[in-house]
């Protein structure tokens with residue numbers, strides 16, 4: 001069962017200690033006397049243990065905290081909050097907010113925000129559901145809830161891992177870990193270190209991607225299901241001598257899902273994990289997915305580009321967006337270090353025809 005607000009408050013003290021220890025280690029380490037091989041935030045340096053194993057994920061009850069929110073967002077949009085909409089469809093930049101324990105009522109009202117927020121990271125994320133433990137990525141020793149993103153001049157797995165030398169573009173559109181039966185919802189990304197330019201993230205609205213389609217095409221998509229697979233990710237990790245902490249799963253999800261709070265319909269497919277349409281022959285499936293992937297990838301008018309600085313916090317709803325890193329910076333010129341906390345949400349709700 002998902003934690004109640006009371007549960008989160010009672011566990012917040014422990015989580016606050018964890019984050020304080022991390023920040024203390026950072027403060028004690030300092031920057032000036034470190035060699036170029038030192039990482040600036042050692043607590044969050046990516047940790048890989050090929051012997052680390054997780055059991056299969058279990059189903060849990062889930063109710064989205066957004067259902068408790070006042071749609072007018074009186075807590076989030078306090079007089080001190082500065083707000084800037086990046087586009088009409090998605091992306092709002094907020095500053096002047098405090099994400100700290102005890103958890104503020106405004107947290108339920110947040111669906112898309114970023115920019116300099118402080119607070120106990122695990123407690124905040126756990127408010128939105130049990131945090132997924134990634135089966136293959138770097139995590140934090142003793143804290144497998146953290147998914148670590150790290151790239152510097154000495155450690156640049158991105159380029160070799162993804163075979164960028166063979167590709168003409170380096171974007172990779174996906175929603176996170178959609179092979180899970182209960183896919184992530186409100187997802188948090190904390191920027192610990194960031195190059196001066198580059199290393200942005202592109203986010204595209206799957207709601208608007210769906211809305212742009214004709215009524216007759218939408219009607220054909222409603223009711224379809226697609227297979228999301230963890231197998232390629234596990235195989236890639238194994239090939240690179242990385243961990244496979246959990247047996248990879250393949251899960252069927254509705255191709256169009258409904259948001260549990262807003263009722264919005266959204267495409268729910270992504271190039272990273274969606275492999276086929278259930279009941280279609282291969283050519284049919286490839287053709288339909290190919291069209292939809294291209295539609296999403298080319299949707300420059302329902303996309304935003306999130307630029308970061310050290311201390312930025314990004315929150316996105318993984319149910320209704322896809323995203324891609326832009327690994328365009330030279331890591332010799334600047335390091336990128338971030339951690340993601342990925343709360344799992346409801347089993348995707350199939351959208352109904354209206």
Ligand SMILES: [Fe+2]
Pocket residue numbers: 174175176323
């Ligand atoms: Fe991602």
